[in-house]
Amino acid sequence: MSITDALWRFPSVQMAWRNLGRNRVRTALATLGIVIGVVAIASLGIAGVALQQQATANLGTLADEVTVTAGEDSTTEGVTEEQVEEIRSLAGDAAVVPKKSNRTTLTSRDGQEARVSVTALTEASALYDVSTGDNPDRLQSGALLTNSTATQLGLEIGDPVEYDGRLYRIRGLIESQSGFGGGGNELVLPLSALADQRYYDSVTIVAPNGREAQRIADAIEARFNEGDEEVLSVTSFASVQENIDAFLNTLNLALIGIGSISLVVASVAILNVMLMSTIERRGEIGVLRAVGIRRGEVLRMILAEAAFLGVIGGVVGAAVSFAVGLVVFQVLAGDPTLVFGWESIRYLLIGFGFAVFASVLSGLYPAWKAANDPPVEALRG
């Protein structure tokens, strides 16, 4: 009885609670409909979020990067030092990594050969993840080598590799890059190794996020290229990510749309239940009206019944959806705790909100009908 005590101050709510208790099976079934609706909306929403997070994780940091190379209309064979400085000023906090590249063949002591691309740069740690060894912020000496190449050639940290007649000691082994552009064997050297190349082959800018990457790409484009002229060629994967995001958003909306259908069905069921129960209680409502209960009070009582169905169904539905979310994140991302993120939690709130809204909406007509039934007619039965 504690719930009814708490509701004592709200007579409509109290009466509604009692009325729902009169036919528990019917109340439970109507609530079950709402539960299914909420679970459909919230779990599909959460599944969408899980997909999106997974897709973003797979894309890696690639979308945050902008690559600049010399364009068709460039007067030089590469990107000049002055251009790099201007790019730095445009990039703000983002790391700007000018690179020179070449290719070479590495030979091991036992005669094994491997073709590798050579990248000369300074800011190694901004671009590469080192699995073992050292990952210098400024690479002034020594070399980094892809793990697979080192294994193939039987090289370890500290072993020397030869490029252009000079020896470089291997400081760290790097992972093959994830995403589109990665893979392949790579030898990373200090810029001094390719000192005879006057210009940079490319400049990679690593922004904190895709949006910032896109902004920097646009700024560089605007600064260097006028009209159709292409002095610098700017490549950014941010738009790729945007497209993927847009697709996943559409997918998510479609999933939620499908989920909403079940909530619509559930609210029709509530409409039916409320209509039936007000017709059954017609005489009783007539008595209420006869003894001086106002129309608005009858209306609120029946709306409160509908709202109760929505709230109970919404809470149970949200709880079930939460459990479903744990499973979905476990399966898709391998980490069930990700469900606690706001991105997915908000679908529980959305599902709950929709449940209450749909229930109250379904209660409006039965409530209005019961409240406006002339008492004389209602008493006659």
Add this chain to the structure above:
Amino acid sequence: MSVIELEGVVKRYQSGEEVIEALKGVDFHADRGEMVTVIGPSGSGKSTMLNMIGLLDTPTEGTVRLDGRDVTDFTEDQLTEERRSTIGFVFQAFHLLPMLTATENVELPSMWDTKRDRHDRAVDLLQRVGLGDRLSHTPSQLSGGQQQRVAIARALINEPEILLADEPTGNLDQDTGRTILEELTRLKEEENIAIVAVTHDEQFVEYTDRVVRLVDGEVQS
């Protein structure tokens, strides 16, 4: 001054193509402290008349006065307020709410009136109708006579001026009906209210101060 007064009240219903005249110019009044019984065969217009007195329905022609005020053209919301404050109803079929206890049923008409707590008056009324030991019983745990006593207590909760009873003994055996009538007579004096009962039970005659006979929508004098 009469608490309730009907003057030349005519009520016509449209029933398909036919127009039924249920009341054909009825004059009626009831005063505080008196019990008036309206007796008539079924179809005589008793219930229609009671609906007029109880402000549940409005007349086609004529005037209804409550405490001397013309309430004929009141809106439904105004009539609801008048019913709440001045009129108590007792029905043939008791019409108690099954999910509420006896006390809660008595409190029902005042339940939405959160400013005043009527709990004490509800308990007092139940004790006065002899149900002091049945306060927390639900209607299904009470006999017919007990249910009707709860209904009478409910009718009195808002301290009305008129108590309307529609065949209050109709669903009860003769002895129980008699105790209900005694109860009503006693409360009429204690609360100084007008009681208007509609019945075809001749047993009423010995308890009432005045009998009004209604035949074919007209009062027989």
